[in-house]
Amino acid sequence: MRRLRLLGVAAAVAMSSTVSGCSWACTTIGWIDAVNVELDGNAGEVAAVELCTDGVCASAAPLLPASDEPLHVMTALPEASATPSSAPADVALLFSTERVDEDTWRILFPAQQPDSLTVRAVTATGEVLAEREAPIEWRRVGGSEQCGGPSEGEPISLDIP
Secondary structure, eight states: OHHHHHHHHHHHHHHHHHHTTSOOOOOOOOOOEEEEEEEEEOGGGOOEEEEEETTEEEESSOSOOOOSSOOEEEEEEEOTTOOOSSSOOOEEEEEEEEEEETTEEEEEESSOOOSEEEEEEEOTTOOEEEEEEEEOOEEEOSSBTTTBOOEEEOOEEEEEO
């Protein structure tokens, strides 16, 4: 009997706090922000789009020939100032990329919104075809003002010769 009373009190308190409008619960605890890289020009030779920070570049997609299947691999760029050691490097930027079509790559950020990006397009042999640094202006596309939500950045154009 004592247990039933405690549960009843807890339920009444929970109901009153939600009914009063004094608080709300954010149901989404994480989301992914995204920005597209749009390739202009000869995109047929592009095997991967890399992100660079502090002079270190990483490709989230293996250097494979283009296919109809989307590529989606998570990658972390290490801190450039990290010294080589057996300990894992500090992560400066966590991201993944997916090839949407021959001319568009989508970069996904599950943990942060960088203010700017340096992106570059590379061939299967690692030759850099084009590189560009671009500021990112983020716009929330879901969620709410109180709880936040996923954002998208304006597309970045990359001219391929």
